[in-house]
Amino acid sequence: xxxxxxxxxxxxxxxxxxxxxxxxxxxxxxxxxxxxxxxxxxxxxxxxxxxxxxxxxxxxxxxxxxxxxxxxxxxxxxxxxxxxxxxxxxxxxxxxxxxxxxxxxxxxxxxxxxxx
Amino acid sequence: xxxxxxxxxxxxxxxxxxxxxxxxxxxxxxxxxxxxxxxxxxxxxxxxxxxxxxxxxxxxxxxxxxxxxxxxxxxxxxxxxxxxxxxxxxxxxxxxxxxxxxxxxxxxxxxxxxxxxxxxxxxxxxxxxxxxxxxx
Numbered sequence: 486x487x488x489x490x491x492x493x494x495x496x497x498x499x500x501x502x503x504x505x506x507x508x509x510x511x512x513x514x515x516x517x518x519x520x521x522x523x524x525x526x527x528x529x530x531x532x533x534x535x536x537x538x539x540x541x542x543x544x545x546x547x548x549x550x551x552x553x554x555x556x557x558x559x560x561x562x563x564x565x566x567x568x569x570x571x572x573x574x575x576x577x578x579x580x581x582x583x584x585x586x587x588x589x590x591x592x593x594x595x596x597x598x599x600x601x
Numbered sequence: 602x603x604x605x606x607x608x609x610x611x612x613x614x615x616x617x618x619x620x621x622x623x624x625x626x627x628x629x630x631x632x633x634x635x636x637x638x639x640x641x642x643x644x645x646x647x648x649x650x651x652x653x654x655x656x657x658x659x660x661x662x663x664x665x666x667x668x669x670x671x672x673x674x675x676x677x678x679x680x681x682x683x684x685x686x687x688x689x690x691x692x693x694x695x696x697x698x699x700x701x702x703x704x705x706x707x708x709x710x711x712x713x714x715x716x717x718x719x720x721x722x723x724x725x726x727x728x729x730x731x732x733x734x735x736x737x
Contacts, residue, residue: 498733503662505729509610509722510664513617515715516624517653517666566718577725581732588736 488538490594494586496534500527501580508573511552511564518560522552524572608658608665610730614723616656616665621716623668624651628708635700638681640688645678646698648705674699 488495504525514520530548537543554563606612631648639645654669676699684693 505726506610506613506661506663509613509726512715512718512722513613513666514653514655514664515718516621516711517655520655520664523664566715570718573722573725577729580729584729584733584736591736 488535491587491590493531493535494583494590496538497531497583498580498587500525500530500534501576501583504576505573505580507549508569508576511569512566512573514562515564515566515569516562518562520562520564522554522564522569524550524552526550607660608663609661610663610723610726613663613665614719616667617719618716620651620653620666620668621712621719623671624653625709625712625716627651627671628705628712631700632702632705632709634698635702635705637698638686638688638695639678639698640690640695642678642680642696645696646700647678648674648676648698648700650674 504527507523507525511522511524514522526548528548533543533545533547537545552563552565552568554565555568557563627649634646634648637646649671650673651668652670652672653666656665656667657663658665678696678699680694681697682693683689683695686695689695
C-alpha cells in the first residue's frame with residue numbers, strides 16, 4: 486500500500502532519515518579514538534528496501550559501508566569533519582526534495598478524495 | 602534514566618555535547634594550573650585529558666559518544682632552581698606543572714569547532730523533522 490501510494494519516495498525518505506543519523510554519529514565521534522566512520526550507500530540500500538517491500542529476502546543493513554579516510558590518523562579515528570559536513574548537507578537537501586515529492590503526492594490524493 | 606530508551610538524534614547530540622564539554626573543562630583546568638609550582642615532584646599538578654568512547658545503540662543504529670574518564674598525563678614536572686621561592690625545597694628547587702599552553706589552546710579550539718558542528722547538525726535535523734511534521 487505504502488509503495489503504491491508514494492512510489493519510491495516512502496522508502497527513500499526513511500533511508501535519508503537513517504543516513505542523517507549515521508552521519509550525525511560520525512560527527513559526534515569526531516574525537517573518539519579508534520572510531521570508524523560509517524555511511525550508507527544510498528543506491529544499494531534503496532534497491533534492497535524496494536526488493537524487500539516486494540517480498541524478496543534481504544538484509545536490512547545492506548548498503549552500510551565504512552568510510553575510507555583520505556589520510557589515516559594516528560589514533561585510528563577515520564572521521565574527517567569537512568567530509569561529514571558536506572555529506573550531511575547533501576543528505577539534508579535530498580531529504581527536503583524527497584519530502585516535497587511525498588507532500589505533492591499527498592496533496593494530489595487529498596484533492597482527489599475531496600473531489601474539488 | 603532514559604538509558605533504556607532508544608537513542609534519537611536529540612539524545613545523541615546531547616551526549617556528544619556533554620562529552621565535548623568535559624574535554625573543554627579538562628583543557629581549561631590545565632590552562633588554569635599552568636605555571637603553578639609545588640615543593641615536591643609528586644605534589645606538582647599533572648595535566649588531565651578526557652578520553653572518549655563509542656556508545657553504540659543497537660536499536661537505532663546510532664553511535665553516541667561518552668567520556669569514559671579523565672586520564673592524568675605522565676609528563677614529569679619541570680624542576681627549576683629558585684631558592685628565593687617560598688615553596689622551594691631543601692635544595693632550593695621548585696617543581697612546575699608540565700602544562701603545554703599551546704597544546705591546551707589547540708585542544709579548546711578543536712573542541713569548540715566540534716561542538717559548533719554538532720549544534721549545526723542538530724539544527725538542520727530539527728528543521729527537517731519539523732518540516733516533515735507540518736506537511737499535511
